[in-house]
Amino acid sequence: MNDNHNEEPSYPLSSHPNDGKSIYGGRDAVGYGSNPPNVNWPHNAKVALNFVINYEEGGENCLLHGDSESEKLLSEIINAVAIPNQRSVNMETLYDYGSRAGFWRLHRLMTSRGIPCTVYAVGMALERNLEACMAMKEAGWEIASHGYRWWDYQNVPEDVEREHIRRSVDIHEKIFGKRPVGMYQGKPNVNTRKLIVEEGGFLYDSDSYADDLPYWTTEYGRPHLIIPYTLSENDMRFAVPNGFSHGGDFFKHLKDTLDYLIEEGREGSKKMMTVGLHCRLVGRPGRAAGLKHFLDHVQSLGDEVFVCTREQIANHWYTHHYPTEESNDSKC
Numbered sequence: 001m002n003d004n005h006n007e008e009p010s011y012p013l014s015s016h017p018n019d020g021k022s023i024y025g026g027r028d029a030v031g032y033g034s035n036p037p038n039v040n041w042p043h044n045a046k047v048a049l050n051f052v053i054n055y056e057e058g059g060e061n062c063l064l065h066g067d068s069e070s071e072k073l074l075s076e077i078i079n080a081v082a083i084p085n086q087r088s089v090n091m092e093t094l095y096d097y098g099s100r101a102g103f104w105r106l107h108r109l110m111t112s113r114g115i116p117c118t119v120y121a122v123g124m125a126l127e128r129n130l131e132a133c134m135a136m137k138e139a140g141w142e143i144a145s146h147g148y149r150w151w152d153y154q155n156v157p158e159d160v161e162r163e164h165i166r167r168s169v170d171i172h173e174k175i176f177g178k179r180p181v182g183m184y185q186g187k188p189n190v191n192t193r194k195l196i197v198e199e200g201g202f203l204y205d206s207d208s209y210a211d212d213l214p215y216w217t218t219e220y221g222r223p224h225l226i227i228p229y230t231l232s233e234n235d236m237r238f239a240v241p242n243g244f245s246h247g248g249d250f251f252k253h254l255k256d257t258l259d260y261l262i263e264e265g266r267e268g269s270k271k272m273m274t275v276g277l278h279c280r281l282v283g284r285p286g287r288a289a290g291l292k293h294f295l296d297h298v299q300s301l302g303d304e305v306f307v308c309t310r311e312q313i314a315n316h317w318y319t320h321h322y323p324t325e326e327s328n329d330s331k332c
Helices: 089-111 123-127 130-139 158-176 192-199 247-266 285-300 310-320
Strands: 047-055 118-121 142-145 215-217 224-226 271-278 305-307
Touching: 047 089, 047 247, 047 310, 089 130, 089 271, 089 285, 118 123, 123 130, 123 158, 130 158, 142 158, 142 310, 158 192, 192 224, 224 310, 247 271, 247 285
Parallel strands: 047 118, 047 271, 047 305, 118 142
Antiparallel strands: 215 224
């Protein structure tokens, strides 16, 4: 009688080469774990807070832009579907509200309080509204790249995406006199980060939602910084089922998030927080009122909150948390 009790069990119908791995295919299921880096934000702040204004209007899917269908995402039309080979006038004008009116409401709200922002700017959209571009520049905001088009890049060929990244950088240099140092494609594919690193001029990208702190990857041959973005502290939840219904919902969620993170920071675990904004969404007056209340709350907290751009976060991380073989910061 064979004694097989010491043999490894076999699961031929369900086994996979990645079984049991924590780091695989660009994913890391552990991250910093129970030992996050000791973060010392400027002024001993408990939280680094970044506001991102997504400037996308004029770069979305539209037959007038050479596309084969209308836009379907992030508008007042919940669960909209793309219309093949036709224009959607309703969708077009909802987007136009963002560049015509919503942007300027957010601009007044932020600049009147001296709040720094990062703009995720779609290259095609920038070229359609130079007045808004100059307002961003004069406000001193960081203008990061949001790609050339507000597309889903999941199935876009690599050579097309590479050209779009290069074209977006060229647009920034032409309009603002300098290149972007941050990149958020938004709807990337598995090649996107490789192309961003390959381009060579970006300090960071934000195509991740995996942590409350920046982290490094060395997957492409050198340390590359990832500053995670958010889809929860984000006004996009006005445009999804069971999301925010009014500005008060938005304010309460943002306030609860910030207050919780400050409490963690007081206990020694400092984090970052991002707030995602869209001109056509929170740029509507009733929703902007909720954002205004949150800004008032932020400014009442003084030095406990470091309100900053993503470029400032990147510079801080490069200075204080550049990876070494011994540091937990090198976790990718």
